[in-house]
Amino acid sequence: MNTPRTVVQLGGEGDGDYAPDPRRWRALAVCMLAGFITLLDVSIVNVALPSIRTALDASDGDIQWVLSGYALTFGLVLVPAGRVGDARGRRMMFMLGVALFTAASALCGAAQSAVWLVLARLIQGVAGGLLTPQVSALIQQLFRGRERARAFGVFGSVIGISTAVGPVLGGLIINVFGAEHGWRWIFFVNLPIGIAAFVLAARLLPGPEHEHRPCLRDLDPVGVMLLGAAVVLLMLPLVEERQWHTAAKWLFVPASAALLALFVAWEYRYRKRYTPLVDLDLFRERSYACGSLVMLCYFAGFTSIFFVLTLYLQSGLGDSALVAGLAVTPFALGSAASAAVGGHLVARYGHALVAAGLLTVICGLGVVVVLVGTVDPAVTEWAILGPLLIAGLGSGLVIAPNQALTLASVPPREAGSAGGVLQTGQRIGSALGIAVVGSTFFSRLASQAHPDWSGALRLGLVVSISFVVLALAIAIGDLTQERNRTAADPDTKP
Template sequence: MGDGSPLPDPNRWKALAVCLIAGFITLLDVSIVNVALPSIREGLGASESEIQWVLSGYALTFGLVLVPAGRIGDARGRRMMFMTGLALFTGASALCGAAQTSIWLVLARLLQGIAGGILTPQISALIQQMFSGRERGRAFGMFGTVIGISTAVGPLLGGVIIKLFGAEEGWRWVFYVNLPIGIVAFVLASRLLPGPDHENRACLRDLDPIGVLLLGSGVVLLLLPLVEQRQWNGGTKWLLVPLAAALLVVFVLWERRQTRRGRMPVVDLALFRFHSYTLGLFVMLFYFAGFTSIFFVLTLYLQSGLGYSALLAGLTITPFAVGASVGASIGGHLVHRFGHALVATGLLMVVIGLCGSILAVYEVPGHRVGWALVAPLLFAGLGSGLVISPNQTLTLAEVPPAQGGSAAGVLQTAQRIGSAMGIAVVGSIFFSRLAEDQGQDWAGPLRHGLVASVAFVLVAFVVAFADLRKGRVLRSR
């Protein structure tokens, strides 16, 4: 080109397709496993806590490695990290499908989460590396569409797979379906993805492994007494909560020390000087705790409580995903016009939709509840679409470009930790109520679980409303 700027990569659109395929399967595994949980529980004799760890363990390890994995990719080559994450994810999927015990499956899911956390940040970084200007906007838009589609089709696709391969062994194919996709994507990635665009090298200490360990240990110790509430008798388990709090305090002190020494922390605490970023992060933390946990208890209720097939359970949940996809498209056009008011409105819609779901379960017991849930879940889904993407846009708006990658990574980490926290809390309430009712009444435990989910979303709404009020005060001044 005459202006001296580098020529665009001729394979960039093909390479983008490979990135989107890989991103699709890692994000699909967040939602597709929900409808397989009752089959896993029966097939492996999994306990309640092990079922919770199948979901929350994946979310937790996924979130913890996002930021350091992104740094390694920036320093040592995104193609190398992309292919490492993809190979590990494909292998972990095979281990999940071949699991002979519930512990085996939980450990394989932890590994699968690590792989997803390695892979995902490379996709955004590769898009930034391969595209510029309007093309970059189009590429990120396509990635956003893939995120929405993977969420929408997950429960339905899981139901179809279990229908085809049978309730007893079909859950294995929910994981095996990743193998041919992962292998083909790996081969194409080796040929199409660009190599490193610089020669920087990161030292291990620059990746802050101690920070990762402190954060991970603190969150796990916080979740453990909740997930193991019924399996771990006695009150000693609650002693882990102050220990977890102490570890998280040490984590903050360590991160400050890393910053003072000029090293890269896992969480750049300077980001929290921006009030919009701080409040937006907490909106995501509590919102993901609320909306992720909905599907965990709802699929168990529909399949184990009402005897729905996995396919029918997936169809029942689909209105939320469809609404979320439509809402995300609307939110993308309206976010710059309405700002934080749009996020607060979306959260309020989710609360109303979930309260409608609670009412539907109460008023329409039995198999007809699936039809009664369509309207409230669709409404909640529309609200959800007005929350996630617009909130991310607004949360990152004040952050300087030099800190943009770190800020986005920490935001995603908060989302995954929120998911793990929500599944732990809501699952604990659901199973405790189910045990009190001796498994005779599933509707009561579901209503209590959904109330807990609503409580998380309400906290997110309060934070979003505070952000809205703060913004108006600053503008008036």
């Protein structure tokens, strides 16, 4: 007897009042343009750090804040920005984020001191946090059903490309403009893109879906402060793990948990009279809760891969920034290609597609670990191209399909805050992964009389893979529960 294939309902299939916006695909292109530069700036700055250190006489702490300050403020404002976008209009928030990001990029490029650059990067992170949740919310608003899955597939391609090709583009820009001033052009290239995105957003993005403009209490200011403080306390010891050598920094974690518990209690009380910052009933939906955990764990493994690989290639093998960036390009290409395909397949295969993608990532990275320990270091860059391509193909079947499945049960009116929560988890996962994997990597180097770069890379990648294995375990558990429920009640839609 043949088993019927699972067909996942991705939302909006039965929306009788839904009329497709004829400009929706052009609007998506505008969202992807702005989303690309904000996500790209997470990784592109890595290759410019030596030039920045020399040009601005920056200390180790300054350099760390150039990286971590962006991630911290980015993650801090995601959920409140999503909520304001839901309430006041996503186009307005999107354009505000683009304008602020463009201005902050100009300030970064013009920096005359390390403190100037750090402050400008903090503003850049805020701008990215304002903009990013509007992208997923606009996809929820503009698309339904299979089209929504395709749109999230495009978004997944952009996430994969922007994260992985940052070092390549940074290396190219520095090669073209020179080491002395090339780092400035890493920021200046955002200016024409930002201006174009701002103009196009005004013409193509939809306005508010309703004319009601909530007052301040409807925006839940206490909830914003509680959640913001909890995120800061959690992310600070992660992003500053290498700078704060005292173990007391980890006391921030239980303090963050206490504030998060207070936030939950406040939200349950606040919802009795007003609209809360986050609808906690979302986490009663298995797909949303499990999907959020999958993304947190996967981003912990996903982003830390490039961190240790580029360190190994540049510092261990002596490769240039450009060569190191090119070495990880197959992952980006594979991710971009399969993300587009995954957008078409997710409605057909559902959570099984995500699990298959995670397993493929694990296999590809596992081969990299074996090769680094066996091949001649002189040919490492060539040896890992194929396995990284395989891992990238798997990654494209994880990010976009999981995002589509996670947000499938979210009403479009709450898409901004729900997407903000999901992306905050991604940022926390990235910070967690880099902190844990980086600590493991540098500890292995410090434990040897002569630095064992290949051993440090292998150990770091094993830890990265462990995060992906955890994500796979959650995805399999979610898939098993879904199939058990379907078997018990064949008429139930997953």
